[in-house]
Amino acid sequence: DGGITxxxxxxxxxxxxxxxxxxxxxxxxxxxxxxxxDPGQGLRLIYYSQIVNDFQKGDIAEGYSVSREKKESFxxxxxxxxxxxxxxxxxxxxIGGQGGEQYFGPGTRLxxx
Amino acid sequence: xxxxxxxxxxxxxxxxxAVTLDCTYDTSDQSYGLFWYxxxxxxxxxxxxxxxxxxEQNATEGRYxxxxxxxxxxxxxxxxxxxxxxxxxxxxxxxxxxxxxxFGTGTRLLVSP
Numbered sequence: 001d002g003g004i005t006x007x008x009x010x011x012x013x014x015x016x017x018x019x020x021x022x023x024x025x026x027x028x029x030x031x032x033x034x035x036x037x038d039p040g041q042g043l044r045l046i047y048y049s050q051i052v053n054d055f056q057k058g059d060i061a062e063g064y065s066v067s068r069e070k071k072e073s074f075x076x077x078x079x080x081x082x083x084x085x086x087x088x089x090x091x092x093x094x095i096g097g098q099g100g101e102q103y104f105g106p107g108t109r110l111x112x113x
Numbered sequence: 114x115x116x117x118x119x120x121x122x123x124x125x126x127x128x129x130x131a132v133t134l135d136c137t138y139d140t141s142d143q144s145y146g147l148f149w150y151x152x153x154x155x156x157x158x159x160x161x162x163x164x165x166x167x168x169e170q171n172a173t174e175g176r177y178x179x180x181x182x183x184x185x186x187x188x189x190x191x192x193x194x195x196x197x198x199x200x201x202x203x204x205x206x207x208x209x210x211x212x213x214x215x216f217g218t219g220t221r222l223l224v225s226p
Contacts, residue, residue: 040218041219042204042216042217042219043158043204044216045213045214048213058213088156090156090158092158101148101160101163102148102160103160104150104157104158104159104160105157106155106156106157107156107157109156
């Protein structure tokens, strides 16, 4: 079955630690995205990548980093510089270009204490 | 700048009734796409329906249809014959050209027996 996987579903970290969230897709999509969702809010774009080895900052990139070394994978690192990292993180992919809806993974709920 | 507005924080509907969720958008672009997503309590975002700005017909997808009024810049989602499983958050989103997907703040729909 084609789809997007994110692991783990729940993640707990101590303040000051970097943490990497995984996102893998087997839909052969060129574009991939990372969003953050806070309680009662819509989605805000952190980073996106339209093609391998290229990515751009979204609206709230500070404190986050990404890489896109393979078409299938777009990991997100939440660094210690992110002031409020506790949130629900969603990864998505699309065929890219001007068209195409985005398909989402199941999300990772990160709690930092 | 692109903006999506969903003015209904919550909506209630009885099972088997129809419900309309409102969405207005703001863009100066002539070419754009409008999307609706459903987010159940599990957190995943499920793509429901798409409307292109040049589409002359209102989009329909099973029990979902859009009331697209271009001049008023609105794209309301109509869910017919509501089911208990329709209880979820619903997000309206817009994409212009190669730009990112911009989301509204969502509407929580509760379907009662």
